[in-house]
Each structure stands twice: as C-alpha cells, then as structure tokens.
Amino acid sequence: MQNREEALKRKKRPFRWHILIFLAPAAIIYTIVMILPLAETLRLSFFYVDSTTREVSFVGLKNYLELFFNPYWIGPFLNALWNNTYFFIIHMLVQNPIGIMIAALLSMYHLPGKKFYRTAIFMPTLLSFVIVGFVWKLMLSPLWGVSKGLLESVGLGSWFMPFLGREETALTTLAFISVWQFIGIPMMLIYAALLSIPEEIIEAAECDGVTGFSQFFKIKLILILPTIGIISILTFVGNFNAFDLVYTTQGPLAGPNFSTDLLGTILYRTFYGQQTQPGDPNMGAAIATMMFLIILLGISIYLFFIQRKITRYEM
C-alpha cells in the first residue's frame, strides 16, 4: 500500500519541463537583447580606458563620482535632466489631454469622416524622426519656411521668430513637434478603451439623465483611467529616451546654448564623441546607467503610488 501511494505521489509530480520549454524562447531572447546589454552597460561604466596607452583599468565608481562632482559633468547633466522633465511635462499637459479629447470626439456615433481623421492624425507617428525633423525645420525656417507667411496671413506676423534658434523657444517648439508626431498613440489607445465600454453602461447613464460632458467626465473618463496611466508611463519612458528629434533638428550640440539638450543627446555626445572630442564609452555607460535608474525610479513611483490607487471597474 505505502509503496503504491509513494509511487503515485512520485507520478503525480514529475518535473514539468514543458513550462521551461515554453518560457525559454521569450526568456532567451529577452536575456540576449535586454538583460545582457544592460549588464554590459553597467560593467562598462566601472572601467576606464587611458586615451594614449589604451590601457583598460577597473575604477569602480570613479566615473559616477566624476559625473556627480565635476561641475563640467553635473552642470550639463542637470541641465539635460531639467530639459527632459520640461519636455515630459509639455507632453503630459498637451499631448495626452488633446489625445483623449480627439479620441472622445472620434468615438461619437455620428461623426462624418471619422476614419479619415483617425488615419490622418495617426499618420505622423509612422513617419521617421528624420523626416519629421527635416520637414518642421523647413516649415519653421525664417528664410524659406511657410510659417512666417501663415502667421502674417492671419495678422500675427509680429509673432514670428526663429523658434528653433532662440534659447527661450527652441525646447518648447521641439516638444510641440514631438506632440504633433506622437499624438496618435494616446488617441488610438484611448479610442480603443472608449469603444470597449459596454453599451449598457452608457444606456443606463442616459436613462439616469447623465449625458454629454458630464457623461464623459463622470463615467467614461473614470473607466479609462487605467489606460491613461499606461499612456503616462509610455510617454515618460519615450520622453526620457528621446534623442532623435533633437539630433536631427539641432545637431549633436543641442543648441542654442544646450537649451534643447536631453539625456539622450548628452549620452550620444559622451559615448560617440563629437568633432574633435573623442568618444568615452565608459563615461557614456555611466550616463546610460543613470538614465536607466531615472526611468526605473519614475516607473516605480507610478507602480507603487499611483497605479494602486486607480480603481479598476469590471466592465
């Protein structure tokens, strides 16, 4: 008897290899393309290569100490961090609310040309940064751009200035260009979320006399809050990794006077070098690690303090 029971027990718990096998492709690919490079970046940031002798030496946290305590590193780094934060704030204040608004309009029943708008607004998201940067640079050009003429035709000619060339306006202008390009993403996600709200709820609301704006704010918005949270996180990660738009419009020095310098551009200049400045992959890796930590911190704050407070409703 006992023997049989034990045998049964053993039979009941064979090692479930299929779990590992099914997980393996994803785990292996993820390790190769994400975890290994991350670990390698971290490892790289602890080394120093002598520029003349090419000697590689382990220096521990020296690169980080240099980054934090040398005014010529921490100054530009903080400047880039602030610019990045500002860039993010503009996206949160402009891109996401407008995206939600467009999605709300698109989800209305009787909107003529709905499909056209949906496609047209999403289109720029598919364009390359290089094209977007070039087209906007050309449109805003004080020499050949259309923006001056457009402003003049509505009597606002005096408002025109070389937007990308002034320290006060360059970053804001770039943020708006980026908003223009990426507004399709929150729009699409919110649109999908709005469509998934069951008819019965809306009908019940209408029976109770909740329509129009109050229906949107009191019912729909509450139901799509989790999606808005996801969008905020996507925006945050996207913005703190941004680099391409600044590079294509303002060049690697992120002019004028570093007013458009983001963490991505400072990383690029450090890692690959610039003109006569040789690249420093080790310091670059230290900056990349800091960027990773900043993004990690942002996401953690969201996960632990915000997401938990969002109530999810069964729909």
Next chain:
Amino acid sequence: MKKIILSGLTATLMMSASSVAYAVDLTIESWRNDDLAIWQDTILPAFHASHPDINVTFAPTAPAQYNAALNAKLEGGTAGDLITCRPFDSALDLYNKGQLAKLNGLPALDNFSDVAKSAWTTDDGSATFCVPMAAVIHGFIYNKDAFKELGLSEPETQAEFTAVLDAIKEDGNYIPMSMGTMDQWEAAAMGYQNIGPMYWKGEEGRLAIINGTAKLTDPEWVKPFEVLAQWGQYLGDGFEAQAYPDSQTLFTLGRAAIYPAGSWEITGFNNDADFELGAFRPPLPNAGDKCYINDHTDIAMGLNPASENAEAAKTFLDWMGTEEFAQLYSNALPGFFSLSKHAISLDDPLANEFISWRAECDSTIRSAAQILTRGGTPNLWSGMWTASANVINGTQTPSEAAAGLQSGLESWYEPQQK
C-alpha cells in the same frame, strides 16, 4: 561569341603583361572618394610618367567609415602601403600605435613649413609621420556684382569692413552677411577662427595658450568675440535658426553680399552662383598691422610601416613634396591648397586670391585643433562653437564667453592651471 572571348582574353593578357612591366605596386588608403577621378586621371598618370617602375592605385573608402575601416585593415595587416592621414590626434594615435612610420629625413619634408607639419608631428616635435598635402584657408567671399552696384571696394581693416557692412545694410537690397548660428560651427570656424588670428597673432598666440603663457581671457582672445558680437545686426532675419546649407544658398542666390567662408566652398560656389565672386581676407584690426590667416591643415599622406615596398612608397611620398604635385593637386581641387613652400599658380581666380594671402600673411591653424582638445571635458573646440554662437546671438557677452572657455580649459589642461 568566340570573338568576344578571344578579345577578352587578349585584353586580360595585355593587362597582366602591362602590370608585369611595373616592378612595384603601391596602394593608397584614403577617405576622399570624391577625388577618385582626379587621382586616376590627373595625379597618378603624371607620377607614372616619371616613375614607370612604380604602379600606384588609389583605393578610397567612404569618409564616415574610413577611420574604422583603416584601423581594422592595419590591425589585420591588409592595409595599403600609403595611408592618408587625418590631422592631429587621429594620425598621432596611429603613429603611437606603430601604424605610421616616422618620416624624418625624407627630403620632401624640407619643402613644408613647421606650421604645415604641425598637424602630423609629435608634441615634442621629434618625429614627423605624414607628408602634408593640403590646407583650407579662411576668409570672406563676396558678391562682386553687388559691390559694384553699391560702389563698394574690398575692405582692408576692421573699420572699413564695418563701413562696408553698414553701407550694404543701409541700401537694403542685400543682406550684408550670410551666416547662421543654428549649426554653431559656422560661428566658430568661419567667425571666431576666421578673424581671430589677426588679433592673437597667429602661431604666437596659439602656442602661448598651449604653453600656458597666455589665457583665453586675455584681450587678444576676447577682442575677436567683441567683433563677432557686432555681426548679429548684419545677418539675415532669423539668423538664429539659419543652418549651414541655408547660408550657402542665401549667398549663391545673390540675396546676401558677403559670406564668411573657408576655401572649400570655392568649387560649390563657382557652380551655383551666377554672379562674379571675389574674396578678401579677414580685416586687419588696424591699418598697418601684420596680417595672419587661418590656413588650416586638413590632409596628409603617411607610410604604413608594414609595407613591403617601403622604398617605392618613399619615392612616391618624395614626389608629393615636389612642385609638380602641388600644382596638379591644387588645380584639380580648387580650395584645397597644397601646403608646400613652392609658389604655385592656380587657374581658378577665386582660389588664386585665397592662396595669394600666404605671401602677404603668416599662416596659422585653428587654435583649438592641436593638443587643446585632447581628452578633456569640456572640449575646447565644441566650447568655441557654443560660445561663438552665443556671442553672435547676443545671449552671452564676449568676456563671459571667454571666461567660460578659459575655466573649461583650466579644469583639465595642466599648463593652464599655473
């Protein structure tokens, strides 16, 4: 069919026969793939005519890949015999790694001045490892038709230059000067480094900074910034967002009268502008001052120490120091001027104007090019881009800009810390 094969065979035979006639084959590594035709059709035939026993092949790589490709080839032992050298640290690096041979004692080197050789000489001056080929000269290109129309003549001094700019501005038909600060490097290369040598006295000032006997905050280094600060009012509307190609187009369309330039623009401007072009050198601070021009070394040729045909390669390098080469090269590429001491005559009048300044003025190179940009953060040359652009934009005063550069340099460059 048979005929084709036969003629193909004969051609192959003839080709191999002709290469057998040459005793030695040499290969040149270069990033100037734009110049392939010039080397194949003009320069190398001239060399082969006088040296039938050496066959040279020009084998360029794309500019952006050159450094990486060359390193890989040198390390793999498959690099050509002759190596085109980039200026300063990238060539110096190769020499330090033993991938460029020391050329001291090569007779051709006597045909070049020390300034010309400085880009390919070790810091202590003990070894030279490349034969200088060409430099670009800074100055101003102007629209001759516009000057005629307004009755203006080439300015000699800073006061005259300002008067000319004022006159063009007052007339209002032309933008006085075509330059933008969007890309920043124009402000530094065609602004600060263009007019600056007149103030810091060329090599004297440049070496004083390297030796630590002068500071970037000294008057001779701040003065050019003060001049630049005046430029903003003479540039086109919205110059802060005007990029380098915009400036070129604005000038070649005939909308601007003066273009702060480097001689590399000559070929492009000759093709694009349908008005007569002239050039004048950077204005003298005061009448009667000694004049200095920025004659920036750009390209040279070195020897791969692993070459099996080092003697033949040296013969070629020696030929590169001759007047014949200087003449051929400078004429084939107007705007890239041979660095040799020979007096060469050029067919292109604009290029001729630029090179004539060498006889009147002392040459120097960009002040931040040698040693001062080595390894340190902040980088002085990038710093000059931003500082020059800021000064022209009026967002930084000349003395603030200079102070910023000086403190940045002091933070890592020992001779300046004393």
